[in-house]
Amino acid sequence: MKVLVATEKPFAAVAVDGIRKVIAESGYELQLLEKYSSKADLLGAVADADAVIIRSDVIDAEVLDAAKRLRIVVRAGAGYDNVDLAAATAHGVVVENTPGQNSNAVAELVFGMAVMAVRNMYNGTSGTEMKGKRLGLQAYGQVGRNVARIAKGVGMEVSAYDPYCPDDVMVADGIKPVHSVEELYAGNDFVSIHIPATPETKKSIGFDLITKMPKGGVLINTARKEVIDEEGLDKALEARADLKYVADVKPDSAEELKARFGDRVFFTPKKMGAQTAEANINAGIAAARQVVDYLRDGINKYQVNK
Ligand code: 3PG
Structure with missing residues (x-):
């Protein structure tokens, strides 16, 4: 199973290390797509992903169409207005957030x-x-x-x-x-x-x-x-x-x-509210754990498109 972390605005390195550890312990593979500058990069990266962890990255119908194996998107953060929930539901994709972590x-x-x-x-x-x-x-x-x-x-x-x-x-x-x-x-x-x-x-x-x-x-x-x-x-x-x-x-x-x-x-030139090592660790690792919980055990406690 492949877990893609797609963050145009990357997490702190220490948070990425934590995410990598959770994914490795579960036996899944991690792919990082950071600071990407075009949607084509995201469309290419999601093609064989089973799960995607994002921040304010936009997951719309086009991305969902390109993500043939996708089962879950976790928005590492609170607001999920960047995800097309109706399209995700239509594609059978679970969408979650990580409330409170940042x-x-x-x-x-x-x-x-x-x-x-x-x-x-x-x-x-x-x-x-x-x-x-x-x-x-x-x-x-x-x-x-x-x-x-x-x-x-x-x-x-x-x-x-x-x-x-x-x-x-x-x-x-x-x-x-x-x-x-x-x-x-x-x-x-x-x-x-x-x-x-x-x-x-x-x-x-x-x-x-x-x-x-x-x-x-x-x-x-x-x-x-x-x-x-x-x-x-x-x-x-x-x-x-x-x-x-x-x-x-x-x-x-x-x-x-x-x-x-x-x-x-x-x-601020770029949204900075959640841009701390602590918030990145909290939200990033929570997102990784939620991905594993869902792929391995079907747990969907934080699903927002039920
Ligand atoms: C949120 O909804 O969690 C905040 O707006 C943080 O967003 P960010 O992860 O894109 O910085």
């Missing part, structure tokens, strides 16, 4: 970017502190919970809006539940976005929501660029010179926004 890394980056924003991108001018400020989490999943843990340590007041999470879970964690997304934006100095990109959430954050933020508001996006209505964001930053937007998911209009709003916006 969430601390993303949560720490939220703080890195938040501090950078309130210290005026380290430009030498006087900024503000995080302690005592209000942080709103848009979704209280694995990343949101890690952000909340860090924020409480910093001395922030934390609230969250998550229609899928019962209030008592938040209350038990010392988080104030809020019951509308408008209330979340209106009531917080910082809002950190942790929703997935789905047909319902795409372009759901625009002018009306962003301009609800109080004076000096900072919007932090480590989730997906697609959830932002970029035209609305542009208008909001234009209308409110006090607002800032920092993102680990570069908008399509990044250059324009940077040119127009300078240090009020910041974008």
Whole structure:
């Protein structure tokens, strides 16, 4: 059996060593396709793979058509919007993710970017502190919970809006539940976005929501660029010179926004949230174990296309 690790943005070498060990112990063969620059490379590599481990790599119908032996795709990470689930199901391919394995890394980056924003991108001018400020989490999943843990340590007041999470879970964690997304934006100095990109959430954050933020508001996006209505964001930053937007998911209009709003916006060149040795080890090795569990024992606990 052949397990392909196809990562345009590679895992840390130490994580690849761990994946190699898990695959070797199971008696399977590992193939690495890292930093590939064309889809043709991926199409060639999947041709004889029984399993594929990916990150944000796109697995669409064309890739699935080319992967004649494929039985399972594991997305080493949380969001699986890069995999065509309907096509995978039609091809009889199981799709899994590795929930929670990289969430601390993303949560720490939220703080890195938040501090950078309130210290005026380290430009030498006087900024503000995080302690005592209000942080709103848009979704209280694995990343949101890690952000909340860090924020409480910093001395922030934390609230969250998550229609899928019962209030008592938040209350038990010392988080104030809020019951509308408008209330979340209106009531917080910082809002950190942790929703997935789905047909319902795409372009759901625009002018009306962003301009609800109080004076000096900072919007932090480590989730997906697609959830932002970029035209609305542009208008909001234009209308409110006090607002800032920092993102680990570069908008399509990044250059324009940077040119127009300078240090009020910041974008990492490539998604960096999960780019730590620890997160790569956690997610990469979990993915390798899930592949073996499925191929050897049919275990599909983390399947997302059931
Ligand atoms: C995720 O969904 O797990 C994160 O966005 C990380 O994605 P990456 O593995 O492509 O960095």
